[in-house]
Amino acid sequence: MKKVAFKTLGCRLNQYETDAIASQFQDNGFKLVPFDKEADVYVINSCTVTHQSDHKSRNFISQANRKNPDSVLVVTGCMANNAKTELEGRNEINYVVENDHKSSVYSLVEAHYNGEIFHPSKINSDLFSYGSTDKGFHTRSMVKIQDGCDNFCTFCIIPSVRGRAVSRPIQDILDNVKNVVKNGAKEVVLTGVNIGRYEYESYKFDDVVEQILDLEGDFRLRISSIEPDGFGNKFLGLLNHPKMTPHLHLCLQSGSDPILLKMRRMYNIKRFKEIVNKVRSVRADFNITTDIIIGFPDESDQDFESTCNIIKDLQFGHVHAFKYSIRKGTRAERMPAQVDERIKTQRSEVLREIADDVKFQYRKQFIGKEQIVLVEKTDGKNAKGYGEHYVPVVFEGCELKRNHFYKVKIKEITKDTDPVLIGEQVK
Numbered sequence: 282m283k284k285v286a287f288k289t290l291g292c293r294l295n296q297y298e299t300d301a302i303a304s305q306f307q308d309n310g311f312k313l314v315p316f317d318k319e320a321d322v323y324v325i326n327s328c329t330v331t332h333q334s335d336h337k338s339r340n341f342i343s344q345a346n347r348k349n350p351d352s353v354l355v356v357t358g359c360m361a362n363n364a365k366t367e368l369e370g371r372n373e374i375n376y377v378v379e380n381d382h383k384s385s386v387y388s389l390v391e392a393h394y395n396g397e398i399f400h401p402s403k404i405n406s407d408l409f410s411y412g413s414t415d416k417g418f419h420t421r422s423m424v425k426i427q428d429g430c431d432n433f434c435t436f437c438i439i440p441s442v443r444g445r446a447v448s449r450p451i452q453d454i455l456d457n458v459k460n461v462v463k464n465g466a467k468e469v470v471l472t473g474v475n476i477g478r479y480e481y482e483s484y485k486f487d488d489v490v491e492q493i494l495d496l497e498g499d500f501r502l503r504i505s506s507i508e509p510d511g512f513g514n515k516f517l518g519l520l521n522h523p524k525m526t527p528h529l530h531l532c533l534q535s536g537s538d539p540i541l542l543k544m545r546r547m548y549n550i551k552r553f554k555e556i557v558n559k560v561r562s563v564r565a566d567f568n569i570t571t572d573i574i575i576g577f578p579d580e581s582d583q584d585f586e587s588t589c590n591i592i593k594d595l596q597f598g599h600v601h602a603f604k605y606s607i608r609k610g611t612r613a614e615r616m617p618a619q620v621d622e623r624i625k626t627q628r629s630e631v632l633r634e635i636a637d638d639v640k641f642q643y644r645k646q647f648i649g650k651e652q653i654v655l656v657e658k659t660d661g662k663n664a665k666g667y668g669e670h671y672v673p674v675v676f677e678g679c680e681l682k683r684n685h686f687y688k689v690k691i692k693e694i695t696k697d698t699d700p701v702l703i704g705e706q707v708k
C-alpha cells in the first residue's frame with residue numbers, strides 16, 4: 282500500500298481542497314501518513330498570502346525531500362501560482378500544480394505510477410470537481426461554493442493566484458451538502474475566496490444559505506469567512522435560524538478610514554459598525570471574529586490607535602493579526618510610506634495584548650450557560666470540540682463519541698492566550 286502525506290497552509294478553502302484530494306487518494310488504496318513520516322507521495326498545498334507563508338512552504342518542500350528523496354513531490358496551492366518558475370526550477374519537485382488544476386492532483390500521480398508523465402497544464406482543470414471530503418482531516422465538513430475574487434484590495438495577492446470570481450452551480454452545492462450530511466457530517470462550513478459575492482444565474486449568497494438551511498438533517502451551518510460588503514438583509518434574517526451558528530468571521534483589516542481607503546476596502550468604519558450591530562441585534566452574544574493587518578503603508582500611530590479602539594469597542598471573539606507583508610504585483614507594493622518592521626513588531630505586541638484580553642472577556646460570558654458542542658477528540662470520558670459560537674470547549678461525560686453533539690454546562694475558563702471553556706455534559 283503506497284503512503285501519502287499532506288501539508289496544508291493557509292485558508293479554509295485550501296483545507297477543503299486537501300480534504301477532498303486526501304479522500305481520493307485513500308479511496309484509491311493509498312495509506313494516509315503524518316507529514317513527518319516517510320511517504321511515497323507528498324502533497325504540499327501551499328499559501329502565499331505573506332512572506333511567512335512562502336517561507337513555511339519552502340521549508341516543508343525541503344522537509345519532504347529529506348524524508349524521502351525518491352518520493353513523488355507535488356506542490357500546489359497559491360505559491361504554485363505565485364512562484365511557479367522558482368518551484369519548477371527545483372529538481373526535487375516532481376509537479377507544480379496551479380490552483381485551477383489542483384482538483385486533478387490524484388490523476389496526475391496515478392498517471393505517474395502508470396509511467397505516464399504529464400505536465401500539470403495538460404490535465405483537466407475544474408475549480409469545483411472535488412469529490413467527497415469524508416476521509417479528510419476535519420470533523421466539520423467544508424463545502425466550496427465559490428473561488429477567485431474581483432475586489433483587488435491593494436494589499437492582496439489572492440486575485441492573481443486564485444483568479445477572477447467564479448460561483449459553483451447551486452444544485453451542485455445542495456447535492457454536496459445533502460451528501461455529506463447523509464455521510465454523517467454534523468457541521469457544514471461554507472468556504473470560498475469571497476463567498477459573499479456568490480452569483481450563479483439569479484442566485485445570490487443569501488439564496489444559497491437559505492436553501493441549505495431548508496435541507497433535512499441534524500446538522501448546523503457555519504460561514505467560514507465573509508467580506509463585510511458581502512451580504513444583504515435576507516442573510517441577516519437567516520442568522521437566527523436554528524441550524525445557523527452564531528459566529529461570523531468578518532474581515533475588518535484596519536480600524537482607520539484613511540487606511541481602509543488605501544486598502545481599497547468596500548466599507549468604512551461607520552458601515553462596519555452598523556453591520557456588527559445589526560448582527561448583534563439578532564443575538565447579543567453573537568461571536569464576531571476578524572482579520573487585522575498591522576503596519577499597512579502610511580499607517581500612523583493615530584491609525585493604529587483607531588484599530589486598537591475598535592477591537593475594544595466591538596468585542597471581537599478572536600482577532601487574526603498579520604504584519605503587513607509586501608506582495609509583488611499588488612498596488613500596495615508601490616506605495617511609498619512603507620512602515621518599519623520594528624514598528625510593525627511593536628504594534629503587533631500591543632494589539633495582541635488588547636485582542637487577547639477582549640477575547641477572554643468575550644468567552645468568560647459563557648460561564649454558567651450551556652453550549653452545544655460538536656466533539657472532535659474524545660477518549661469516551663473526556664472530550665474536546667467547539668460550541669455553536671466557535672469557542673473551544675473541553676468537558677467530561679460518559680460514552681462520548683467523536684462527531685456527535687452534546688449539551689454542555691460551562692463551569693469555568695482557562696487562563697491561556699486561547700482560553701478554553703471547561704464544562705460537563707448535561708444528561
Ligand code: SF4
Nearest residue numbers: 430432433434437439
Ligand atoms: S476581498 Fe480583498 S482581501 Fe479578500 S480575497 Fe478579495 S482582494 Fe483579497
